[in-house]
Amino acid sequence: GNSVTQMEGPVTLSEEAFLTINCTYTATGYPSLFWYVQYPGEGLQLLLKATKADDKGSNKGFEATYRKETTSFHLEKGSVQVSDSAVYFCALSDPWIQGAQKLVFGQGTRLTINP
Amino acid sequence: NAGVTQTPKFQVLKTGQSMTLQCAQDMNHNSMYWYRQDPGMGLRLIYYSASEGTTDKGEVPNGYNVSRLNKREFSLRLESAAPSQTSVYFCASSEELFNGGADSGANVLTFGAGSRLTVL
Numbered sequence: 001g002n003s004v005t006q007m008e009g010p011v012t013l014s015e016e017a018f019l020t021i022n023c024t025y026t027a028t029g030y031p032s033l034f035w036y037v038q039y040p041g042e043g044l045q046l047l048l049k050a051t052k053a054d055d056k057g058s059n060k061g062f063e064a065t066y067r068k069e070t071t072s073f074h075l076e077k078g079s080v081q082v083s084d085s086a087v088y089f090c091a092l093s094d095p096w097i098q099g100a101q102k103l104v105f106g107q108g109t110r111l112t113i114n115p
Numbered sequence: 116n117a118g119v120t121q122t123p124k125f126q127v128l129k130t131g132q133s134m135t136l137q138c139a140q141d142m143n144h145n146s147m148y149w150y151r152q153d154p155g156m157g158l159r160l161i162y163y164s165a166s167e168g169t170t171d172k173g174e175v176p177n178g179y180n181v182s183r184l185n186k187r188e189f190s191l192r193l194e195s196a197a198p199s200q201t202s203v204y205f206c207a208s209s210e211e212l213f214n215g216g217a218d219s220g221a222n223v224l225t226f227g228a229g230s231r232l233t234v235l
Binding site: 004041042045046089102106107 | 209223229
């Protein structure tokens with residue numbers, strides 16, 4: 001079945017550091033890929049998405065490129081801020097499964113940014 | 116501008132008790148979902164409803180039942196709670212059904228704030 005593997009956390013960085021959170025996936029067909037973020041005490045919210053190979057999703061300074069050849073969708077940010085502290089989830093959706101938008105999530109990576 | 120609203124936010128149950136988690140969305144979305152979040156395991160789909168009047172099992176449906184009461188509301192029921200059901204539960208909704216188009220599979224889920232359930 002489809003699955004998503006994220007780098008294990010927690011990840012702790014200093015403000016203005018470069019961030020990479022690795023995400024690889026296993027899927028049949030051509031999934032769409034997502035990064036969701038969960039701030040403390042809140043539900044998940046979409047950070048960015050990509051729907052086909054070589055697409056780059058971007059939002060709030062974060063970027064991720066859909067790499068079909070390496071089955072990866074790594075999240076990057078050039079200069080993190082304290083406000084980026086949250087749990088980040090990589091997820092995929094197989095568009096060939098009819099019905100609703102079922103997502104498969106990775107285990108989440110907790111990111112803490114120190115001033 | 117409420118989005119997805121879940122109640123209750125916190126609940127403590129004893130083993131064998133029953134309860135219902137309520138979820139309502141005000142975005143006129145067709146599809147609704149229930150996920151559970153456990154440490155180190157991400158979110159796992161319990162049940163979903165592609166449209167009003169339909170429900171389907173997700174990855175971990177055992178021990179749960181759902182009701183799509185109308186287009187707005189989707190409830191999750193634990194008939195006989197077990198300690199293994201201690202978790203944080205999230206309701207979500209999304210805008211469209213799968214339609215076979217080029218952008219299918221890219222619809223965004225909107226999540227509620229979560230309900231933390233502890234079963235003793």
